[in-house]
Each structure stands twice: as structure tokens, then as C-alpha cells.
Amino acid sequence: MNGQNRKDITPGIEVNIVLKKDQRTGAKTRGTVKNILTNSKFHPHGIKVRLEDGQVGRVQDILSNNE
Template sequence: MKKGNLRSNIHPGDAVAIILKKDQPTGALTFGRVAEILTNSQTHPHGIKVRLTDGSVGRVQEIY
């Protein structure tokens, strides 16, 4: 399992766990596949922002 704060680790189609903005206080994770990478920078301390195939947008916490 890789961490989600490096853009080079994330590719469309990867299975990931993201944290949605509304779930940041609780830390609840949402699981899915990456449809699109939204963060342009190479790193982000809170995770790279992605859109999943179901339309959910959040920051990657883990890559499977």
C-alpha cells in the first residue's frame, strides 16, 4: 500500500481510499477507482485530490 501524497504514485484506474471534504473531521474513507487526477502539483501534504469513477472528489489516503 502506497501513500497518496505523491502524484507519480497515482494513475487513472487505480483502486484507492479517499477522504471526502465532509468526512475530514471523522476520518471516514471512501473506496473506488481513480477517474481523474485533479491536483496539478507533484506533492500535497494532505493527499492528491482525485475524482473517482462514481463522481466522488477527495484526497487520496491510500493506494491499493
């Protein structure tokens, strides 16, 4: 699942994000969502989130749903 829709992302789920410094290479970072930073319902480049470890980036893949 991609990370373009805000409704698909909740705190506590595991995701792959692309950090600002990795946007050119597309290198992904795995982590658990702490908070959602994008207010809009949809973003073409991915919803921006903060991971538990403090890193901020745009969601590329949703790996697990803790529902």
C-alpha cells in the same frame, strides 16, 4: 502506499479517499480513480482525485496498481 505523490497515482487504480464532508472523522471511501485534480507533484494532505462514481476527495491509501 500513501497518496501524497502525484507520480504514484494513475487513472484506473483503486484507492481510499477522504471526502470533504468526512475530513473531521477521517472516514474513508473506496473507489477507482477517474481523473487527478491536483496539479502539483506533492501534497501533504493527499492528491485530490475524482472517482469513477463522481466523488471527489484526497487519496489516503493506494490499494492496487493496474500497470
